[in-house]
Structure formats: C-alpha cells, structure tokens
Amino acid sequence: MPQYEDYVNWRRTFHQFPELSDVEYETTKRLKRILESYDIKVLDLPLETGLVAEVGQGEQFVAVRTDIDALPIDEQVIHEFTSTNKGVMHACGHDIHMASVLAVATRLKAIEDQLNGRVRLIFQPAEELGYGAFHITDTGAIDGAKAVLGYHNYPTLDIGHFAVKPGVITSSVDRFEFKIKGKGAHAAKPEQGNDPIIVLGQLINSIQSIVSRNLSAFDSAVVTIGEVSSGNTWNVIADQAYVQGTVRTFDAEKRDYIEARLKSIGKGLAEAFGVDIETIYHRLPGAVENDEKLTNDAIEVAKQVGYNVEIMDKPLTIGEDFSGFSQKYPSVFVFIGSNSEYDLHHPKYDPDERILEKVPDYFITFVLKLLNEN
Numbered sequence: 001m002p003q004y005e006d007y008v009n010w011r012r013t014f015h016q017f018p019e020l021s022d023v024e025y026e027t028t029k030r031l032k033r034i035l036e037s038y039d040i041k042v043l044d045l046p047l048e049t050g051l052v053a054e055v056g057q058g059e060q061f062v063a064v065r066t067d068i069d070a071l072p073i074d075e076q077v078i079h080e081f082t083s084t085n086k087g088v089m090h091a092c093g094h095d096i097h098m099a100s101v102l103a104v105a106t107r108l109k110a111i112e113d114q115l116n117g118r119v120r121l122i123f124q125p126a127e128e129l130g131y132g133a134f135h136i137t138d139t140g141a142i143d144g145a146k147a148v149l150g151y152h153n154y155p156t157l158d159i160g161h162f163a164v165k166p167g168v169i170t171s172s173v174d175r176f177e178f179k180i181k182g183k184g185a186h187a188a189k190p191e192q193g194n195d196p197i198i199v200l201g202q203l204i205n206s207i208q209s210i211v212s213r214n215l216s217a218f219d220s221a222v223v224t225i226g227e228v229s230s231g232n233t234w235n236v237i238a239d240q241a242y243v244q245g246t247v248r249t250f251d252a253e254k255r256d257y258i259e260a261r262l263k264s265i266g267k268g269l270a271e272a273f274g275v276d277i278e279t280i281y282h283r284l285p286g287a288v289e290n291d292e293k294l295t296n297d298a299i300e301v302a303k304q305v306g307y308n309v310e311i312m313d314k315p316l317t318i319g320e321d322f323s324g325f326s327q328k329y330p331s332v333f334v335f336i337g338s339n340s341e342y343d344l345h346h347p348k349y350d351p352d353e354r355i356l357e358k359v360p361d362y363f364i365t366f367v368l369k370l371l372n373e374n
C-alpha cells in the first residue's frame, strides 16, 4: 500500500509537468497509469481530459473530487521538481490535491471488500477556467451521489489546521464587459464627434454606485473595474472605449440584481449620450454552498483525525469551481492548511508537503462514515 513518501513523489511529478486547463492530456495519462497500476477501475466516460475512477461495490456511492489543472505562471521556486513546462506552474496546489485523492483511491482499494458502497474519485479538468466541473457533471457520472467531498489547500492556514463553514463558503465570480462605440473626430471639433471617453467616465462612477448606493449596508458584494481603455493620442477624439471587471457575490439574488443593474446602466448611458454600448455579462463559477449536515460531519471527522478546526464566520471572496458540484449534489468543501509564505497563484507559492500526511485520513474516515450510516 502506498505511503506518505509515495504521495510526495506523485505530487512532485505532477508539479514538474504541469498543464493548462482543458489540455491536461499528459496529466490524465499519468493519473490513469497510476490508478491502473493499483488495479483501480477508470470509468469509460466521454472526457477529453480528466477522469473518474471507482472503488467498491453496491448501490450507494459518495464522491471525492480533485482538480488537475495548472496556471499560466512562470515558476520562481527552485527545487529539484521545478516546473519543466516553461510559463506553466501548479501555483494553486492542484498537484497536492491530485496526490491526496490518489492516496484516498489507493488506500480504499486496499480495503475494497469491506466497503459498504462505492467511492467515485473525480479528477476534474479546467478548474481555473471556472467550468471544468461541468465537463464531469455533464457525463452524469455523479448523478445520485450521496455526497461530494472536496478541499483546497490554504496557504495562510498552518499545517494541521482546518477551516469550514456551513452554507456559502466561496463567492461567485463573474466578469463584465462594456464596449462603447462613439464617433471619432478632430480633438478641436467635438461637435462633429461623440466622445466615448466622457461616457467611460460616467460609466465608472455609475458602476461604483451599485454596491455603495443600491445594496443595503448589511449586504455584501464586490464590483471591481480591472481594465479601461480608449484613445491613443492627445489630439483626436476616440471612437470607442472599453471597460471590464469582476463581480463577486454570495447569493443568487444579488448576483441577478447586479447583472441587471450593469445592463441597465449600459442602456441608460447609451440613451443619454447617443452612443452604442454593448454590455456583456459572463457567469463564471457560482458560490460554493456547503450542506449543513455534511458540514457537521466534516467538522466531526476533522477533529477525529486530529485537525485543529476553525469555523469561518464569513465566506471567502475567491471563486471555486467546486460550485458545479455543490449546486447539484449534497456537498461539503473545506480548507486545509498548506502554510506557504506566498499566496495561491503566486510564482513563489510553495506549499508545505506535510499537508499530505493527514488529508487522506480525513477523506477516508469521512467516506467510511457516510457509507456506513443507516
């Protein structure tokens, strides 16, 4: 049966050969090779990348999920397993997650006969694009799951620390764009043009009024403009302008509301200034929502395997594609300490591998508890 040293080796190999979202071909092959070397069944599903493996027998099943993709970041950490794929790095620790779920799969395989049900191990592609969970859920392979369990390593938590909360735990992550088409002219003859930069200025103010003026003091949301552009010299009135940014919300109602406000601001300003404004709203992952009962189970199991458990008082404003599962199936997503000086998505992100000592115990204990109840 594989041991901690094997988990570390797996993680290092994944780290050395990272692949971007939706092109995790070698990673998928490597996962398959490892699983098959332990005689673990890989389901035959129409997936380009990623896979679902299975151990156990019987009707009921629970699922454990890891993501498998890396980021377009040039690694700045030097170790013997530094990324060999220039400009691509496992800077979100999905290498750690894969090693964890492989450990769970192989250890459960060793006690397969005793399992009172099945466990599906989800190796999900394209988490960083916010839709990879749908590649898996679209296959129907998770339909009927009693529970879906997942985690993210968390650099600001120490090794041995665990954080969770019931209900919403991460925000939805959406992107908006405004494309303003005015009319260019000589800078000295504004009456002959229709200046999109004036509209741009109004637009920035109006967007910023949504959270400050339309939401109650007791509601929370983030609306950030990340990019504006227009014009390219000093003596010409530009003919177009562009604005894009992100919206983070914690419930569907506010999400819908902010999307509607952005669209009506675009429409109103277009009318007021006689320009053409195209407002585009991209819905990326929704908020991850933890099932109440499973959250209590998670806390109990975490304590049982020796974690120092912290109950979060508010959700994080980061997005997580695990929402693709939590929207459809009873789920619980937790954060486990990986103690890195640099944050997730940083070129110097360097998690402490000792996280791999206990994570498999958490999932295995949890899975057995769920399969053995009632």
Ligand SMILES: [Zn+2]
Pocket: 092, 128, 344, 345
């Ligand atoms: Zn990430």
Ligand SMILES: [Zn+2]
Pocket: 067, 092, 093, 094, 127, 152
């Ligand atoms: Zn991640």
